[in-house]
Amino acid sequence: MCGITGWVAFRQDLRTERDALDAMTETMACRGPDDRGTFTTDHAALGHRRLAIIDLPGGRQPMRVDLPDGPVALVYSGETYNFTELRDELRRRGHRFDTSSDTEVVLHAYLEWGTALAERLNGMYAFAIWDGRHDKLVMVRDRMGIKPFYYYETPDGVLFGSEPKAILANPAVEPTVTLDGIRELFGFVKTPGHAVWDGMREVEPGTVVTVDRRGPRTTRYWSLRTREHTDDRDTTVARVRELLEDIVARQLVADVPRCVLLSGGLDSSALTAIAAKQLGEHDERVRSFAVDFAGQAENFVPDEMRSTPDTPYVHDVAELAGTDHQDIVLSADELADPEVRRRVVRARDLPTGLGDMDASLLLLFRAIRGHSTVALSGESADEVFGGYRQFFNPEAREADTFPWLVRFARHRGERGGLLAPGLLENLRLDDYVHDAYRTSVSRVEPLPGESAFESRMREICYLHLTHFVRILLDRKDRASMAVGLEVRVPFCDHRLVEYVYNTPWALKSFDGREKSLLRAATADVLPRSVVERVKSPYPSTQDPAYARKLQEHVRGIAADHPVFEIVDRTLVSQLAAAGQVVGPMRYALERTLDLALWLDMYRPVLKLS
Template identity: 70%
Template sequence: MCGITGWVSFDRDLTTEHRALDAMTETMACRGPDDRGTWSEGPAALGHRRLAIIDLPGGRQPMTVRTPGGTVAMVYSGEAYNFTELRRELTARGHEFTTDSDTEVVLRGYVEWGDTVAERLNGMYAFAVWDGRHDKLVMIRDRMGIKPFYLYPTPDGVLFGSEPKAILANPLVRPRVGLDGLRELFTMVKTPGHAVWEGMREVAPGTVVTVDRDGLRTRTYWRLETRPHPDDRDTTVATVRDLLDDIVRRQLVADVPRCTLLSGGLDSSAMTALAARQLAEQGEKVRSFAVDFVGRTDNFVADELRSTPDTPFVHDVARLARTDHQDIVLDVASLADPAVRERVIRARDLPAGFGDMDTSLLLLFRAVRDQSTVALSGESADEVFGGYLQFFDEGARSADTFPWLFQFARHFGDDAGVLRSDLAKALDLEHYVADSYHSAVTEIQRLAGESDFEFRMRRMSYLHLTRFVRALLDRKDRMSMAVGLEVRVPFCDHRLVEYVYNAPWALKSFDGREKTLLREATRDVLPQSVYDRVKSPYPSTQDPDYGRALQDQVKDLLARPGHRVFDLVDREKADRAAHRTEMSTQADRRGLERTLDLAHWLDLYAPELTLA
């Protein structure tokens, strides 16, 4: 897994810049608690923090290979699940390995194939290679954007890192955010390449970025493409199952304790059950963990989003799959703890706006990390198989905007409702979203002869897989790596994504229910209760004491009239929210959580804001 960072400056000798490189590297300490390393040569400097997963003694980084033309050095974050096959191929081509790590396979793969090694990898990864043979830096990110990767062009090179904080630690960079950055913060659109911080951008998923003395160039090596789907229903279901069996088997490989994250929904239950069956063949049991809240099951109140509590379904799966299961039960004091909120903001570098669903995820991961280093998650199955409410809502299907925004407005209100009116006017979020949406839909290829309805559903799938899922993957990565936990996402395997994306909606939902293909492909390992269960999103506390705790914290903030948060937030709106008598739903709490997130972010990062 790990955290990577680096600096290329063609006009200076970076071997003298140890202090700056060390500062950048240490920002990644949470991502890599097991080891650290730096390397520099001429215009290039690389830093690495390691979370040891495979070949614990042999995978140290930065890793180098000496060639007749010069040194090739790499820093790497992630996992290549097909490294064993690639190692055999490279060995046959004459490469000699000194470690058992996937890192060395990727490095020697680059030496052999150059940046086309990206097309050969199956996994989640972000890595940078300094190629001393040609004096160039090559940066590569995985197809789905599972692992984060940021860059900051400079007049004579580039800075990069797994997270913005690594780049912000360099003295060349000032923490600035303008209107476009704020627009991205207050719209759930996840524009590809956008990083919020001025001058910074993401390495887009599925791309190779090369930096040399002639400048910066980008090549796309993978995109979600439209293709005919010739398979019938039975063949499609069987193919999905075959892919899942192979994916889970690959992603269980680790030299450290593994587990699964189990919510009692279809996605995590299927993944846990498949993992349990495979490990049982080796005489092992799966550890599983679930998040819960004090009193939630006994006091659960159904709403439009969640009709049932998770815990009974979690326990059904744990019994059937015979997992070694543990519920992580959180109380209001932990969820509302300002220190936990601060850690969330530090992990994400931004006030991302997921509220208690961020804090609970961080607390869950922290508890899991005490017992395991690798966890498999059901994340992204809803995007791949079509599980969200909006896939079945005619209004969302036909809306001329991102379909999840249609649902969010209904259930959570206006995400930017806390803002000062003058700032809201300057941001003009409606037009920003509209421009982003129309830019996104121009990328979608229509299959010859595809009906209008099928194309609408393809459009919904494409938008979720190239925009919405990336926000959730970033959340998952930041919360897990903040505590040194590697979370793997089997449903993001690009082979599965490509195959299911091109299956027509009539196959994805042939019984009229959500995620029918996944349900049918795994029905033999699921308890009947889970097979029949309706989609329920990631849980959120229903305890009214949580809302009251937020109100008290905002009242404390209001008592500090000079706080910078009121350059952004409307004080009167914050005051009204802090004194409301009813404060139980997510929609009720959303403005309070946004206000507190912004306040912590301003305190921690002191960004220079350009509001005009």
């Protein structure tokens, strides 16, 4: 998986900047605990931290080829699932390989096809190539944005890294956050390209950014395109199953122990069942892991968001599929541990305010890492197949905004309700969100002859696949890589995404329920309880002791803390003293604690006027 970073400067000799490069590289140690390496030449410096997954002895980086007119060096994060086929094709074209790694295949693919290599890759990846033949840097990110990738333009080049912390470690960068950064933090829209930190940008999914003496230039090699879907229902269901079988087989390839993340929902259960069937053909058992909270099964109270606890369904799947299963049971003390919150904020580089949902994910991954290095996750199936309630809620479907914001306003309070009054007025948050929404909707290609309803559902699917899913993918990547665990997301395979995106909504919901195609494609390998289960979001603890600890921690924030430049001091004080906090009130406490910790750790310069 790995962490990458680097620096290109056309008006200085970077061979004298090894200390800065080392500092940037070491921020990625959590992403790559197995090895480190650097490459420097006059105008380029690359750093790499490795998590060894394929060809453990042979995949060291930076990987380079020395050519007569200059070196070509690569730092690479991710996995290319079709590297075997690509290697065979490159061999036929005369390339020779010294390792069995996918990294070397990507490097030679660039030598053969240049930036057009991106169109040939199937996988999750973020990589940078210094092409010394032409004095240029090439940065490439996967189609769905599974792997994070950031860059920061300087007067004579760029800095880049898998995470913002790598760029912020360079002494030339001042960690500044402006009103636009705060808007992105509180808008919950994941604007493509936006990185919150002033001057920093994401390499957008499906793009190549080329940097030479003229500066950065971005080209797009993939986007969601509208095409007519001509397959009938049975053919569509069969094609979904065919794709899933192929995707899971590809993503089970690793030279290290593998497992699956099992929540008891349709998505993760389908992957678990298919993986168990495929490994069973080779007399292997799949390992599965689930998160649970102390007392949750016994004390669970249904609410509007979650009607059932996960554990009974998890155990049904584990029994039917014959997995080697383990529940990771967490207590309120573990979830509220300030050190765990610190690790989460450090992993995310941002104060997300998801609280126990982020803490439990990090603790789950830390426990899994003691047994496995690669995990398969059901992330993104809801976005691909239409699994969220807002896909079926008329109010959300008809709203002139991102559909999930209608639900979040109800469950977390109005956007910006936590913000200090003066800041809230300056932000004009509704205008920011509306502009992002209109820009995104304008990119949806209509299908000639499509009904108004089908056209609107296409827009809703597009918004989830280009905004909402990237929030969740970033969360999962940061939490997993913080403990050196590679999480693969089969439902993000671009072939599946393209196919299902263009399936009419009438087919996506042919039985009147969410994710009809996925349910039909996998029902034969699942227990009936899971086939019939209603969608339930990622779990959150209901233990009142956890909320009391949040209040205690918030009361410990000093009255003059800079967090109160951002949040409403009066509101936070009232919540900290309240008898019971649930729902939006608890979320406000979580957000305040994250913000305060983030300000302490990163000390950003806030420009809020």
